[in-house]
Amino acid sequence: MQEEILNAVAELRQLDPPERAEALSGFPADQARLIFEQLEAPLQQEMLELLPEQQVDRLVEDLDPDDRVRLLDALPEEVVQTLLAHLTRREWRLTHKLLAFPEESAGRIMSPEYLPLSPDHTAAEALSLVHREGRKVVTINVLPVLDEEDRLAGLVSLGALVLAEPDDRVGDLMMDQVPTVAPETDQEEVARLIQAADLLALPVVDESQKVLGLITVDDAMDVIQLEEEEDFARAGASEPLDRPYFSISMLGLTRARLIWLLLLAVAGALTVNVLAAFESLLERVISLSLFIPLLIGVGGNSGAQSATTVVRAMATGDVSEAGTLRVVARETGVGFLLGTGLGLLAWLPVYVLFDPAMAATVSLTLVAICTLATLVGSGMPLLAQRLGIDPAVVSAPVVTTLVDASGLLVYFLIARTVMQL
Amino acid sequence: MQEEILNAVAELRQLDPPERAEALSGFPADQARLIFEQLEAPLQQEMLELLPEQQVDRLVEDLDPDDRVRLLDALPEEVVQTLLAHLTRREWRLTHKLLAFPEESAGRIMSPEYLPLSPDHTAAEALSLVHREGRKVVTINVLPVLDEEDRLAGLVSLGALVLAEPDDRVGDLMMDQVPTVAPETDQEEVARLIQAADLLALPVVDESQKVLGLITVDDAMDVIQLEEEEDFARAGASEPLDRPYFSISMLGLTRARLIWLLLLAVAGALTVNVLAAFESLLERVISLSLFIPLLIGVGGNSGAQSATTVVRAMATGDVSEAGTLRVVARETGVGFLLGTGLGLLAWLPVYVLFDPAMAATVSLTLVAICTLATLVGSGMPLLAQRLGIDPAVVSAPVVTTLVDASGLLVYFLIARTVMQL
Numbered sequence: 001m002q003e004e005i006l007n008a009v010a011e012l013r014q015l016d017p018p019e020r021a022e023a024l025s026g027f028p029a030d031q032a033r034l035i036f037e038q039l040e041a042p043l044q045q046e047m048l049e050l051l052p053e054q055q056v057d058r059l060v061e062d063l064d065p066d067d068r069v070r071l072l073d074a075l076p077e078e079v080v081q082t083l084l085a086h087l088t089r090r091e092w093r094l095t096h097k098l099l100a101f102p103e104e105s106a107g108r109i110m111s112p113e114y115l116p117l118s119p120d121h122t123a124a125e126a127l128s129l130v131h132r133e134g135r136k137v138v139t140i141n142v143l144p145v146l147d148e149e150d151r152l153a154g155l156v157s158l159g160a161l162v163l164a165e166p167d168d169r170v171g172d173l174m175m176d177q178v179p180t181v182a183p184e185t186d187q188e189e190v191a192r193l194i195q196a197a198d199l200l201a202l203p204v205v206d207e208s209q210k211v212l213g214l215i216t217v218d219d220a221m222d223v224i225q226l227e228e229e230e231d232f233a234r235a236g237a238s239e240p241l242d243r244p245y246f247s248i249s250m251l252g253l254t255r256a257r258l259i260w261l262l263l264l265a266v267a268g269a270l271t272v273n274v275l276a277a278f279e280s281l282l283e284r285v286i287s288l289s290l291f292i293p294l295l296i297g298v299g300g301n302s303g304a305q306s307a308t309t310v311v312r313a314m315a316t317g318d319v320s321e322a323g324t325l326r327v328v329a330r331e332t333g334v335g336f337l338l339g340t341g342l343g344l345l346a347w348l349p350v351y352v353l354f355d356p357a358m359a360a361t362v363s364l365t366l367v368a369i370c371t372l373a374t375l376v377g378s379g380m381p382l383l384a385q386r387l388g389i390d391p392a393v394v395s396a397p398v399v400t401t402l403v404d405a406s407g408l409l410v411y412f413l414i415a416r417t418v419m420q421l
Numbered sequence: 422m423q424e425e426i427l428n429a430v431a432e433l434r435q436l437d438p439p440e441r442a443e444a445l446s447g448f449p450a451d452q453a454r455l456i457f458e459q460l461e462a463p464l465q466q467e468m469l470e471l472l473p474e475q476q477v478d479r480l481v482e483d484l485d486p487d488d489r490v491r492l493l494d495a496l497p498e499e500v501v502q503t504l505l506a507h508l509t510r511r512e513w514r515l516t517h518k519l520l521a522f523p524e525e526s527a528g529r530i531m532s533p534e535y536l537p538l539s540p541d542h543t544a545a546e547a548l549s550l551v552h553r554e555g556r557k558v559v560t561i562n563v564l565p566v567l568d569e570e571d572r573l574a575g576l577v578s579l580g581a582l583v584l585a586e587p588d589d590r591v592g593d594l595m596m597d598q599v600p601t602v603a604p605e606t607d608q609e610e611v612a613r614l615i616q617a618a619d620l621l622a623l624p625v626v627d628e629s630q631k632v633l634g635l636i637t638v639d640d641a642m643d644v645i646q647l648e649e650e651e652d653f654a655r656a657g658a659s660e661p662l663d664r665p666y667f668s669i670s671m672l673g674l675t676r677a678r679l680i681w682l683l684l685l686a687v688a689g690a691l692t693v694n695v696l697a698a699f700e701s702l703l704e705r706v707i708s709l710s711l712f713i714p715l716l717i718g719v720g721g722n723s724g725a726q727s728a729t730t731v732v733r734a735m736a737t738g739d740v741s742e743a744g745t746l747r748v749v750a751r752e753t754g755v756g757f758l759l760g761t762g763l764g765l766l767a768w769l770p771v772y773v774l775f776d777p778a779m780a781a782t783v784s785l786t787l788v789a790i791c792t793l794a795t796l797v798g799s800g801m802p803l804l805a806q807r808l809g810i811d812p813a814v815v816s817a818p819v820v821t822t823l824v825d826a827s828g829l830l831v832y833f834l835i836a837r838t839v840m841q842l
Contacts, residue, residue, distance in 0.1 A: 003598045006618055038617070130583050140580045141562060141621070158579055159561045162551050177424045195646065196459070197427055198639040200562070200621070217638055218619040224642070225616065228649050229733065235656055236729025236817055237722045245734040246744070250751055254758040257726050261759060262766070264722050271714035282710055289703055289710040293692035293717055293825050300721070301658045301685050301818055305678050308657025312650065313666040323667070330671055337675040338682060345683070396657055396817065397722055404714050 005031060009038045013244045017043075021050035033062045040243045041074035048079070057086045064138050065094040066109050066219065073103065106190045107183030109223065110204045110213030111138040116146045119153055119171030123164040130158065142201035144211050145174045151209035154178060157200065180205045183212055188227045192317060194220040230392065231315060235308060237264065237397035264397055270405035278412040281421060287354060288415055291362055292408065299369040299407040300400035302338055306331045306377030307395040314381065314391055324382045328375065335374025339367035361415045368414065369407045376402055426452060430459045434665045438464075442471035454483045461664045462495035469500070478507045485559050486515040487530050487640065494524065527611045528604030530644065531625045531634030532559040537567045540574055540592030544585040551579065563622040565632050566595045572630040575599060578621065601626045604633055609648045613738060615641040651813065652736060656729060658685065658818035685818055691826035692717075699833040702842060708775060709836055712783055713829065720790040720828040721821035723759055727752045727798030728816040735802065735812055745807075749799045756795025760788035782836045789835065790828045797823055 008027065012020050012035060024032050024047060036044060036059050048056050060068060060083050072080050072095070084092060094112050101107025115137050117126050126143070134140040140158055147153040154174030164173050180203050181190050194202050194217055201214045226240075233240040237260045241248060248256075275282070282289055310327060313319040319327055343363035351359035377399045381391035415421070429448065433441050433456065445453050445468060457465060457480050469477050481489060481504050493501050493516070505513060515533050522528025536558050538547050547564070555561040561579055568574040575595030585594050601624050602611050615623050615638055622635045647661075654661040659678045662669060669677075696703070703710055731748060734740040740748055764784035772780035798820045802812035836842070 002596055003600045006600060009617075127583060134580070134584050140583070158583060159555070162548060162561070162579060162583070163555050175423055179424045179427060195639075195642045196430075200638075217621075217642075218616075221616045221638075221642060221645070224645065225737075228653075232649075232653060232656065232733055233729060235653065236725045238726045238730065241730070245730070245739045245748075250754050250758065253730075253751070253755045254762070257723070257755070258759055258762055260726070261719060261722055261763060265715065265719050265763060265767075268715045268718040271718070272711050275711040275714070279707060279711070283707050286700060286704050286707075289713070290693050290696040290700070292710070292713055293696070293829065294686065294689045296714055297689040297692070297822060297825055298682060298686050300821070301682055302678070304657045304818065305659045305681070308654060309659065309662070309666070309674075312653055313662075316646075318666045327666075330674070333671045334674045334678070337671065338679055341675070341679055342682060342686060346686075397725065400721070401718060404718055408714065 005034045005038070008035050012039065013043070014246065017046045018050060021047045025051065025055065029058065029062075033059060037063060037067055041071055042243045043247070044071050045074050048075070048083075056083070061087060061091055064111060065091070065098055065113070066111055068095055069098045069108055072099070101183050104187045105183060106181045106185040106187060106204050106215060107212065109187055109190070109219050110183070110215045112213040113137045114211065114214050115140060115143055116150075116211070117143050117156060117170050119145055119147065119169065119174065121170040122166060123161045123168045123170065123173060124166035126156070126161050126170050130161070139201050139214055139216050141216075142199070142214070144203050144214065145170055146211065150211075152178075152180065152203055152205055152211050155201075155203065178203065180209075181215075182206070187223045188315070190215055191220040191223040191227070192315075195224065227315070230390070231311065231395075234390070234392040235311070235395045235397075237261070260397070264401050267398075267401045268404060271408055274405050274408045274412070278408075281412060281416060284421060285415070285419065287358060288361075288412075291358075291365075292411070295362070295365055295369055295411055296404045296407050298342065298366060299373040299403040302335055302370045303373035303377035303399040303403045304396035306335065306374040307381055307399045310378045311381045311391050311395045314385060324386075327382065328378045331374045331378035332371055335370040335372070335377075336367065338374070339370030342366045342370065357419050361411075361418045364414050364418065365407075365411045368410045369403070372406060372410060373399070373403045376406070426455045426459070429456050433460065434464070435667065438467045439471060442468045446472065446476065450479065450483075454480060458484060458488055462492055463664045464668070465492050466495050469496070469504075477504070482508060482512055485532060486512070486519055486534070487532055489516055490519045490529055493520070494529075522604050525608045526604060527602045527606040527608060527625050527636060528633065530608055530611070530640050531604070531636045533634040534558045535632065535635050536561060536564055537571075537632070538564050538577060538591050540566055540568065540590065540595065542591040543587060544582045544589045544591065544594060545587035547577070547582050547591050551582075560622050560635055560637050562637075563620070563635070565624050565635070566591055567632065571632075573599075573601065573624055573626055573632050576622075576624065599624065601630075602636075603627070608644045609736070611636055612641040612644040612648070613736075616645065648736075651811070652732065652816075655811070655813040656732070656816045656818075658682070681818070685822050688819075688822045689825060692829055695826050695829045695833075699829075702833060702837060705842060706836070706840065708779060709782075709833075712779075712786075713832070716783070716786055716790055716832055717825045717828050719763065719787060720794040720824040723756055723791045724794035724798035724820040724824045725817035727756065727795040728802055728820045731799045732802045732812050732816045735806065745803045749796065749803065752795045752799035753792055756792040756798075757788065759795070760791030763787045763791065778840050782832075782839045785835050785839065786828075786832045789831045790824070793827060793831060794820070794824045797827070 012023055097112050115133055130140050142155050142157050145154045145156055154176040155178045156170055156174040160173050179193055179197055183204050201216045204212045229240040238257045343366040347359050347363045350362045380394040380399055384391045384394045433444055518533050519529055536554055551561050563576055563578050566575045566577055575597040576599045577591055577595040581594050600614055600618055604625050622637045625633045650661040658681045764787040768780050768784045771783045801815040801820055805812045805815045
């Protein structure tokens with residue numbers, strides 16, 4: 001994309017909705033389309049409400065089918081129906097095809113139009129076909145090769161066709177055994193595959209190996225960014241922002257975060273109950289209360305380490321579902337080692353500044369709390385995945401909150417035993 | 422990349438180092454190179470120590486210059502010197518060129534070989550040039566167009582050349598005003614630019630607009646993944662793993678995390694001091710201790726929300742350095758709103774279960790602690806950036822630890838005032 005389009009996108013993002021719509025109208029139609037395409041769906045939606053109907057129809061008609069579907073997903077049903085009704089027959093058909101697949105699936109983000117080659121084409125024939133027909137499809141960097149029954153036989157890159165001798169057969173130039181995905185495959189899995197295989201485009205095929213569409217590398221990059229935003233936001237106890245930071249009001253930001261804070265605070269209220277149960281112990285040994293924030297802090301951090309490591313390893317495919325128990329066992333072992341290390345280091349200062357019983361209590365609690373935290377930290381995301389919940393939802397903040405209450409329980413049980421109270 | 426290569430990479434990742442080296446030797450040389458290229462640098466390093474010298478030289482010689490530099494970065498100096506000495510003159514020259522640029526810069530990840538076109542070439546001439554010379558360079562999907570003084574005039578895609586009429590001039594087909602970067606530009610900024618502009622390759626140019634190399638989209642995807650790993654791991658209080666999860670021993674995982682936990686625990690020891698300073702207050706009103714974990718938990722979570730939002734917005738370029746003060750002001754405002762909301766909700770249950778003074782103390786502390794936490798949470802990463810530190814280093818865990826101690830101080834000061842003790 002040209003630099004002036006990039007700059008225009010960055011500038012439009014900073015504006016208020018009415019100014020943004022006006023600014024877009026000032027660009028020639030082809031540039032306006034490129035700029036519009038790059039904006040976040042909620043911003044696109046606002047603009048559709050503010051622009052004249054004719055320009056709206058033009059913008060929506062010109063979008064690639066997969067970009068159009070992403071926009072329609074963000075719109076209220078009646079607006080979708082109006083927009084669909086104004087599409088040409090051909091674009092309407094392409095859009096409907098994609099809308100039939102589940103949200104966040106490969107079918108939603110693929111480009112349903114592609115240029116099929118035959119293994120019997122020569123390189124020269126293939127290039128002249130691309131020259132004649134290539135403008136009709138979204139990508140010509142990679143071309144699917146179909147056998148006589150229209151099943152995927154391989155992929156050939158445009159580069160390979162140009163480098164080949166004119167008489168070379170496409171069947172000999174193509175990469176067979178290419179990775180493919182089904183239309184129902186999760187979009188994150190698709191994006192990771194494109195990244196791992198260094199592909200410019202990945203074919204989406206049905207059960208009989210018929211090609212339904214192609215997913216291009218720029219769509220994969222967008223998916224990876226969105227999914228990372230989501231994981232990252234949830235690891236920080238909030239939901240991802242669906243638009244640029246400065247285009248959200250303070251009330252909007254507050255609303256997006258309050259529900260998370262509230263749920264965590266309700267779960268955190270458990271700690272009040274645990275402490276109330278041990279109130280008489282606390283009254284007798286007031287110095288026990290001094291270590292509460294430190295101990296649950298360490299527990300929270302080691303739990304967050306486990307949760308983050310496991311969520312990440314799951315996202316990148318390092319940890320499959322089969323390896324679940326092994327991960328939990330390893331993480332809990334690491335927690336035990338961490339707790340033992342910290343417990344040994346903490347013993348002397350607490351012994352000197354307080355007393356032997358307190359030193360033993362704090363050190364033993366560190367061992368127990370780190371072991372417990374890594375168990376919960378690794379177990380929760382894996383359990384979430386089994387239950388079909390995004391593992392990132394139960395990462396660091398949820399783990400920390402759970403470890404707070406259970407860690408306190410462990411602390412007071414150890415204290416009672418060590419101090420024989 | 423073919424599916425069998427992908428599968429081989431996944432399998433080799435699971436093996437122990439000696440088995441991994443042996444398995445690689447079993448593949449034909451060209452497949453072995455593709456597999457080797459996809460493995461993480463530490464795994465590559467282990468294999469180099471285990472494979473026969475001749476195969477090592479062959480593997481390193483066959484790598485693309487930018488992949489080779491990435492590998493060399495991970496190796497000890499004497500191994501680097503031996504490997505460099507065994508390279509052919511041409512590959513040696515290319516490698517040295519890249520090694521001259523700072524780590525994590527555009528210069529390190531670019532491909533220094535490219536095929537230059539002239540604006541006066543016709544499309545047919547350009548295609549025949551690519552046909553003859555294209556095998557020598559890493560990417561032919563995008564080609565730089567140079568003016569008569571060898572300065573970058575624009576970029577043309579191979580697709581555009583194929584779609585054009587044979588007589589069309591490259592100067593008319595090319596995209597002028599393309600985004601470019603300097604060789605010193607940070608690799609993350611480069612990757613984000615490639616993503617934002619949907620480019621297949623981005624030119625790296627010197628001050629006089631001479632092209633030094635091209636950065637391809639697959640390199641950009643790898644950079645984004647690495648940088649995300651880093652941000653995500655640090656948000657979870659650890660350092661990113663540089664190799665697959667299961668290839669790291671439990672002791673290795675423990676070592677990687679212990680230093681973070683230890684630093685946070687030392688900072689967390691501040692909380693012991695704060696509590697000790699208010700020990701007599703705690704003795705008189707023991708129920709004050711019941712709310713400690715809940716209050717610092719809420720503070721930690723709202724601080725983590727701010728830190729995560731700001732770190733993310735900075736990484737994606739939503740928040741520039743100029744907007745710093747505005748971000749901190751907004752976040753602190755959001756914190757005040759969140760605290761007010763939670764304070765209002767908490768008042769009734771605490772009033773009913775405890776007493777009016779405790780209800781006032783808890784509610785006021787929630788307002789203060791959320792405001793404070795969002796101030797620290799947004800301020801720390803922005804301050805870190807000013808100081809040239811990766812903002813992710815001071816995200817959620819550090820913010821939470823700082824808010825623990827300062828939040829307790831605020832809690833007891835409010836309690837002393839409200840309860841007039």
